[in-house]
Amino acid sequence: MSRRVRLIVMLIFAPAFAALLGWAVAGLEPFGTTVTAYATTVESVAPREQQISNIVASVVYDIRAFDSLGEEMILFASVSGVVLLLRERRGKRAHSASRSIEATDLVRLTALVWTVLAVAYGVFLAGNGHLSPGGGFQGGVATLAALVLFYLAAGTRRMQRFAPTTAVEALESAGALGFLAIGCGGVIAGSAFLFNWLPAGKFGSLDSAGVVPLISFAVGMEVAAGFALLLSEFAQQLEQ
Amino acid sequence: MTFDDHLPMLVIAAPLMVATVLAALRRQVPRRVVESISIATAAAVLAGSVRIAMLACKRVPVVWLGGWTPRHGMALGIALSAEPIGAVLAAFAATLILAGLLFSWHYFDDVRGLYHSLMLIFLASMVAFCFSGDAFNLFVIFELMSVVAFALTGYKIEESSLEGAFNFGVTNSVAALLMLTGIALLYARTGALNLAQIGRTLAAGPLDGLVIVSLVLVLSALMIKGGIVPFHFWLSDAHAVAPTPVCVQFSGLMIALWLYGAAHIYWLVYAEAVAPIRETLQCILLVMGAITVILGGVMSLFQRHMKRMLAFSSISHMGILLLGFAGLDARSTAASALYIVGHGLVKGGLFLLTGILLHRFGTVDQVALYGAGKELKFTGAWFFAGGLLLAGLSPFGVWFGEARIDEALGGIGLHWPGWIIVAGSALTGAAVLRAGARVFLGIGTVAESEKREPTEKDKRSKPGPSSPNPLMLVAACGLLVLAVVLGVLTRMESLLDAGAEILSRQGLYAAHVLEGTALAPHITGVSFPAGAERGIIAAAAAVLLAAVLLFTRWRALRAIELLQQALNVVHSGKVTDYVAWIVVGATLIGGSFAVFHGKRQDESGHRLSAEPRGDGRRDVHGRFLAPAAAPRAFDQVADHAPLLTDEVHIVFSALQKLAPHVLEDKRNALLRPADEVEGDQTAGDIRPHHQHAEVHGPDVVPPGAPVQRDHDLTTVVVERDDRRLDEEEQEDVAERPSADLERLAQEPSHRRIFFASTRRFAYTPTARSYIHAGITRAMRVAIDMGRGNSMTRAPRSIPPAICFAARSTGTRNGIRNSFFSVIGVATKPGLTTVTRMANDASSIRAASRKACIAALLAEYPELLGRPRSPASEAIPANRPERRSIIAGITASKRCSIPK
């Protein structure tokens, strides 16, 4: 289709598609009134049985942990895919001179301070996910922010020295493997895969909620390492 | 839990674990070790899935991950159910991955560990897809498979691979988002993510725009992934550029698996709910399937790049698969599953043979390879065999599936798809045979216009080995041999038949998954399909057509030139076009459903008895104007109030809200500890549960009326039949209302009035727990009911079941998609009467409430201080019944009631 034909087609069909979606949405209950029994059951079960505060974390890491496993593997596969796709850096437009980012001392100092804070915050988010809003995915991304800051302040080569690729890959695989191993722990404990085989502990304490903090930590590790790999791969594209 | 119970999950977890380890250790471990480990893992998965398939002969295990078994019939966790068709397809997935990995042993000059870990993740995702029983989990697996596929498609990092992968990526991401929108709509309606449970809840609810559009979105998404016209454009781009072992997975199983997923979702979720529009759905699927078959076949004839040709033939065969699924019954589903296996084997083998050519010569362009394959005699022979198999030569692989599809469709009276199938197979078979003749025999002409077809330039710098590696040949020919002997595997066929039958019995399957009722596959013997002569005809037609294409100047025909130009313009390679086609396709499908749905709505209003219906019908079309329509609807219904009060009514939600300690405790046992409930009750608070009906107008109750919850209400309930849920009903007999109406309406001492809205009941945990116990009974009750106004007997303890019975009555009267307000009066213990109020959504909710109030007021005008009409009985103000009535109305307010 030429550009114009496509425009005409879309001008006809996009509103029709919107009308179709509107027809669907008309069958929804008014905003704020949809309450499902699934949600209410989970809301009552999670604090009582698993002694977990953050109900979203109980859904993500315990009740529907298989979805999170799939999501983690999506991240793993995608990072592997990016590494695979960016594995050759030759090409017509590859830069001949390396351009590293020169940062001033002030930038470096601030970045150092904020890096430490970001790591601390990320670990807190990941570790406290079952008590307050947070969790592995969020904590992993926050920890990644530390690496991004480091990259911005120090450049690609120092970042690679600080976080060598093999180590980061090993961390990533360890995270993914950790999740799977915890799942198998449920099998060994006699129940199904991904069963919460650690004791639930006391409500509100750091060691409550069984395996949820462990899974959260493994996921955080994998997310941080995976995105760090992505960052280093894309950064290396600029610096040939 | 035994090892066999864990097997479905282990078969998914093992390749994932090996994949993560391989990815981490890939630089330290030599290539051959990595390859051996991955082949061993694939073989282990194959063994595991074959064992699961064997076990599926006897029972269908359901594994609840995390140990989260369903509570009171509501699914909490994610279920993996190893049903027979899924098990067979999982074993097939392992077979294809094994063949692909064996092939890559020598195919790639240099491959890193990441390729193998991605292939293993792909295997895990295919197996997980076959077993998963949860809608959102299917979406996650959808994305997992897609992400791995994108990465593997772009593996060669050439211009065309990257473009093809990008097109693939964008279109399939749009598909994923469409599917997620559909799932979100389903969750909003049913509050569940487990497929069986969604199906059960949808079947009990109305069929309105939301359900239909979610069906359209999910179907469109899966058809995009399955390569059905007009969503198929990405397929040819992606399959042409992906590395050969990866193409085998895509064409051999992935696209077919997504179409099977569409059928799976249809059977588990939509089969009962969309039964009214089943013919429309069938028609749409048949038309799309037929167009896909023909278009795919024709396009494959025009191609010179062999992988692109095979991609278009895959599109054509996916059209045949869709024709099979369009039969919408168990037999055709089983036939289609068999076809998936047969086609996958043949297509996989053909792709691997093409890969041998690519490995040897560096190109798969027919024109460039003209005559070059003459020394590859063994490969060539198998290539011709593959072409004949693809054309549907009987009694081998692909023909089995096609013949069974033909039989199944013929069984429901559709004979024309069979000829489309023959035509499509002949076209694609001819394309393959022609390619084989050109490459391996060096015969035939090459037209000038053919040189304008899309192709890839020769990239290989040095020629490959002179004879193909035996391992590659083993992989390729192994698949083809399996396709040849497919007919021998009758056990697999009967397993597929049993599996399809299980899927088609949606209610039983849902009960098996959610409550654990036993379900055993019913393995019967299979007979040799009829229609062997069609296979011979198709193969002969393919040979003839190939000869015609080779030796005549068919391309010189003006019509053919125009057709080629038109098709090339449409298949432009631009991803923006592809997205536009997706929007067009989805809108057209949705639009056809909307048109047919509207037409049927018009016709459905006719069959109710005894009530003025004209205004009710108008309300259907006033849905979009619900807020504006409400006053109008109320007026209409208020006009009917005298008519309604002459009928016998029952209303329920006061029953649920107020009276029953019993009901409330049962409900609260799900939600709160008992002492909290006790405490509330003594305080006289009425807890504003979200399931309660809304506030009725404050003008209904005389201001300042003292109201309290009192034990009379409990007594009211207890006075009625207190049958337990598991007890057999003594009487099911429906009684005609007409003669009894007057008599029953005049019995004063047992008159109770309650309000309800059936749609609301679909969401209460109480109703959920009762649905399970009550619905079969309610259905049984409904069967005995006659037309619109009828009476039936039911225990008081399952009022929601009666609402469903009412809906079923409406169903049997031809009104499937109505909302009900059930208004009724219990006239003696255990006796309830149900009548249909009005027939649509939110406006009617408002209208029905007001109608209930109007009915109530008409019945008891003393509530408003008006004198009673002589026709009704007078109820003195201090009688318990009156207090209960007032309490019934007031308690629906979100307020506490003073002591």
Place this chain on the structure above:
Amino acid sequence: MTLPAVLHFLPYGVAIWLAVVGLFGLTRSRNFIHLTLCLTILQASTYLLLLSVGYRTGGQPPIARGATAAPFVDPIVQALTLTDIVVGATVTALLLSMAVQLHNRGVSLDPESEKPFRK
């Protein structure tokens, strides 16, 4: 009750608008990076739809503090949205890496340009 009826469907309307804008942008795009971002808009519409379905008037964030019975907003859709966001980010990363490699090879990033397979 308190809000006009149209506001009851406003969040869903915005989700539909985002979806349509995303799809429209996909078909009008002239750059692969722009294409990827239109896909992000489409993903955002699904997040909004999911979260709007789960909202509950007067609801609290789903963090349980002791034994109160405050109504929570739906935690299930929040979990679904979390997963969706991660999935969207990963797909974006893959598509962008393809775009980067194409750029390195000197191929035009315009979807409307001549495609290699059709030269």
